[in-house]
Amino acid sequence: MTATRFRKILHLDLDAFFCAVEELKDPSLDGKAFAVGGKPEHRGVISSCSYPARKCGVRSAMPSGQALRQCPQLILLSGSYGDYSAKSHAVMDILDQLTGLVEQISIDEAFLDVSDLPQDGETIARKLQADVLANIGLPCSIGVASNKLVAKIATNTGKTRSKGDSYPRAILVVPPGKEAEFLAPLPAKAMWGVGPKMETSLVNAGMHTIGDITTRSKAELERLFGKYGLELYDRARGIDDRPVILDRQVKSISQETTFSKDTADLTTLRRTLKDLSAHVAYNLRQEGFCARVVRIKIRWSDFSTHTRQVSLAQPTDQDGVIYSTVETLFKTIWTSGKPVRLIGVGSADLVETSHQMTLWETPTEKERRLLDALDELREKYGKQAVRRAIKIKPRDD
Ligand SMILES: [Mg+2]
Structure with missing residues (x-):
């Protein structure tokens, strides 16, 4: 047999993870409500929170200001990547x-x-x-x-x-x-890749649990969710034959520009950041990655260099999300009138787009088609040919 x-x-x-590393460095944090995240005055969000902080209502991706109101004793750490x-x-x-x-x-x-x-x-x-x-x-x-x-x-x-x-x-x-059998009683949101928007769509269609998804036909799921509906049909049954892939190094993708002449012109700097963000996002999509970390690099005319980075709640390969993130970071380091020699946009902590399945979440199918079309144009006419107005709003969670 x-x-x-x-x-x-x-x-x-x-x-x-981030909190556990902080606790290793400072054992006095043991048992305390603490979190790693951006400062509330910079509209930062929580990237990681300790379990006592979770008991107090703090969640990752929550704005730091809200977390501090929710849990006044919260110790907020800036983190060390x-x-x-x-x-x-x-x-x-x-x-x-x-x-x-x-x-x-x-x-x-x-x-x-x-x-x-x-x-x-x-x-x-x-x-x-x-x-x-x-x-x-x-x-x-x-x-x-x-x-x-x-x-x-x-x-x-x-x-x-x-x-x-x-x-x-x-x-x-x-x-x-x-x-x-294991998946059936779990809430629909427990399905890997189903975030808040997809969860709402599933619940609106009467699918509260993963088991509910298995009661629907392939055709119906396809009608509701396009090609991701077909994936969902198998996944809800616990079917997944993807192999474990080796050498999935956590890489980084970045682009930078040295100005031919140092500039303090805000419009030029913003436009450059927008272009660099679009290039980074394009390279991420080409490589099939979404980035969890977005960074900015600025070199001033005296060659001193600053970098700032932030962890996103939801990994991204989208021009608009990367640009709005670096623009926020830019505001925290830019000094009016101070000439800039070099500016760069980077992404790190990459995850495979197929794993993430955030395609279900963001961008919408329409945005995705637009980006695919822009990528085709870039391939045809070169990356400089296409500059796109930033219309995609970042997720607000
Ligand atoms: Mg973890």
Whole structure:
């Protein structure tokens, strides 16, 4: 008798990663409501919040001002990307020691294909979780399933179910054959890639749970959501045969311009930022990535250089979102009348667009078609040929 051979896929996600790194640096933060995020006076948002802060109502992507009103004792830290990046590399090294089949999908998340290891998935997950804590000092949650989609949802579900005010350190195993059964009772928003807008569309169409989605025909889902409806048809059943892809390095994509003559002209600087943002977004779309981090670089005429960056709530490959983000950052460093020698726009912490499935969320189908058309024109006539008025509004969450 030959049994069907199921894959063993682990999805690992570091718990409140930025906060956990801050707590390693300053153990007195233990048990306190704290968060990493932008300053309220710069209209900053929360990128990561401790579990005591969550108990107090703070959520990531919440404006920092609102978070401080919600939770007056909240300690707001500005964060140190270099430290996060170093810890992320250290964790990924541990994963690489376990199996060669590691796919990093963001700074704090990775898939591992451990099908070839003799132990069962849960045993491997427990050992891995303990190793990451012992060697790096960071807590993590792990989902185990026969594919990436279900493993990722298992991690999130495990975290959601843990109600304590400390790191969840969840491990949730979905046995092979039980994928659809596991997904069915979960709310539609638990589906990987379904954000607030898509959730509203699903609920308006009477689909409150993932199980509800499986009661609809392919044709109906396609009519409602276009080609993503077809993806949704399979995904709601826990079907996903995408392989774990190696060498998914977290890269960065950036563009910069040195002015032929230093300039303090605001219109010129803004227009340059807009062009650079469009180039970065175009390169992201060409490479199939969305960026979680957007940065700006300014070199003044005395060669002193400033960079500022921000983590977005929702990774993006959109001109408008990147431009509005760098424009906000620009306002925080620009000094009126001070000549600028070089200006740059960068993106980092890249995630694959297909993983993100934010296509369901933003841009709208119409915006997507417009961008595709612009990309075609750029290929045909060169990148300089197309300059597009910024019409896409950034998401307001
Ligand atoms: Mg995480």
